Amino acid sequence: MSRRKQTAYSVLLAVLVVAALELLSAAFLYLQHSSRISAATGRAVGSPTLEVIRQAWALLFPEPPYTRMVRLPDGFFTADKEQGYRANPGRYVFRYVRQRGGKSEHIDTVVSVNADGTRFTGTRPARPLRHIYVLGDSFVFGDGVNDGQTFGFLLQTAFSRDAVHLHALGGYSWANALVTLERLEDRIGSDDVIILGYALYYKERHVAAPARLRSIRDWMATSFPDSELSANDRLIRARLDDTTGQPVLDTIPMHCKFNATYCAGAEPSAAYTDKVSVALLRAVANTTKAKIYLLHMFGPKDDPVLANLPTGVALVAATPADFTYVMRDDVMGFDDHGGPYWHYAMFMRLKQVLAVD
Structure with a gap:
């Protein structure tokens, strides 16, 4: 093997080693601070590799936009001078929607707000x-x-x-x-x-x-x-x-x-x-x-x-x-x-x- 090829292989090996160390370090930090990430997002975190794949997939193949939640009937929120907003009294259905297998499906939850x-x-x-x-x-x-x-x-x-x-x-x-x-x-x-x-x-x-x-x-x-x-x-x-x-x-x-x-x-x-x-x-x-x-x-x-x-x-x-x-x-x-x-x-x-x- 020529000296030039040996140098190229050495550089490639060094790059791979550094990349592997970076990935391992990122995974370590990700898992070490997973509780804080969960606390900030309200969502449990697991494998950093799977999370990266999930986010990459979402970027490459984004879902077409659709309304993911509907409050029925309209008018759940109203303005409040001090609070910014509040809930109007009434009986509502909070409908949560998702797309699965090219089809839309939903669940309904009943939300009742008292007069106060x-x-x-x-x-x-x-x-x-x-x-x-x-x-x-x-x-x-x-x-x-x-x-x-x-x-x-x-x-x-x-x-x-x-x-x-x-x-x-x-x-x-x-x-x-x-x-x-x-x-x-x-x-x-x-x-x-x-x-x-x-x-x-x-x-x-x-x-x-x-x-x-x-x-x-x-x-x-x-x-x-x-x-x-x-x-x-x-x-x-x-x-x-x-x-x-x-x-x-x-x-x-x-x-x-x-x-x-x-x-x-x-x-x-x-x-x-x-x-x-x-x-x-x-x-x-x-x-x-x-x-x-x-x-x-x-x-x-x-x-x-x-x-x-x-x-x-x-x-x-x-x-x-x-x-x-x-x-x-x-x-x-x-x-x-x-x-x-x-x-x-x-x-x-x-x-x-x-x-x-």
């Missing part, structure tokens, strides 16, 4: 021993499951002498929870209980980070390609007062189409989002003398927001890593939200603490 904007949790007693207020986002609300499958409904069934009020909605955060609790402040007694959902991805919602707007833009484009966006759709945002350090709330346009400069802006630092989140949690705790249970659904244990919780706030560890069995199901593959097994797991964790409250 809460989701139906069953029959509440006329004179409850205590009120249990549940606040959070779409996971807490129960996107993807029927009324009778949410952990709020399961709690009402288990604690039939109490009244469970499910104040949650898709996209909500602690800023929304603070507004809700301020509205309910005169109704909540010291013997009542508040369950507050939390996940790692709440942080960018608290500050209405540009990345949050971009994720909504991408989600709307892939899930609701035919929907007409409105400049009236708004998101709540929390900032810190320069003098007091207390959270100040306002709303901003939700869609990048009407908020292009903000959408393309720089992301807030992790330290800032942590600081705002901590301030929001303290503000929530200061609105009430009721016991608060912080339901940690997704995210790492060393999240700074979970350190030094305010007085009256207790942590309920309910991430997938906190269970000895696989409980992170989805909506039969139609949607990434938690299915009945996930809701039952949340219910069991909460049942334990509420039984001895």
Whole structure:
């Protein structure tokens, strides 16, 4: 073999070795941080190789756009001056759609919203021993499951002498929870209980980070390609007062189409989002003398927001890593939200603490 060929083979071998090391390192890091990725996306992760193949396939052979979810009848959301948006009372069907084998298939879930904007949790007693207020986002609300499958409904069934009020909605955060609790402040007694959902991805919602707007833009484009966006759709945002350090709330346009400069802006630092989140949690705790249970659904244990919780706030560890069995199901593959097994797991964790409250 000539010296030139030997040199070429040596260079090729070196390239292959480096590429293999890079792939192994990427796989190691991917698996090492899989819990954080799951927490941020709400979707379990597995083999990095399969994930790369899945994403490459999606890029090479993209599915034609189609509406992946329909709320029947129309008009589920309406504007709210402080919250940005809220749910209209009524009985709805959330229809989840997917394409399989060239055919469209769907599942339907029943969603009932009470006159006060809460989701139906069953029959509440006329004179409850205590009120249990549940606040959070779409996971807490129960996107993807029927009324009778949410952990709020399961709690009402288990604690039939109490009244469970499910104040949650898709996209909500602690800023929304603070507004809700301020509205309910005169109704909540010291013997009542508040369950507050939390996940790692709440942080960018608290500050209405540009990345949050971009994720909504991408989600709307892939899930609701035919929907007409409105400049009236708004998101709540929390900032810190320069003098007091207390959270100040306002709303901003939700869609990048009407908020292009903000959408393309720089992301807030992790330290800032942590600081705002901590301030929001303290503000929530200061609105009430009721016991608060912080339901940690997704995210790492060393999240700074979970350190030094305010007085009256207790942590309920309910991430997938906190269970000895696989409980992170989805909506039969139609949607990434938690299915009945996930809701039952949340219910069991909460049942334990509420039984001895």
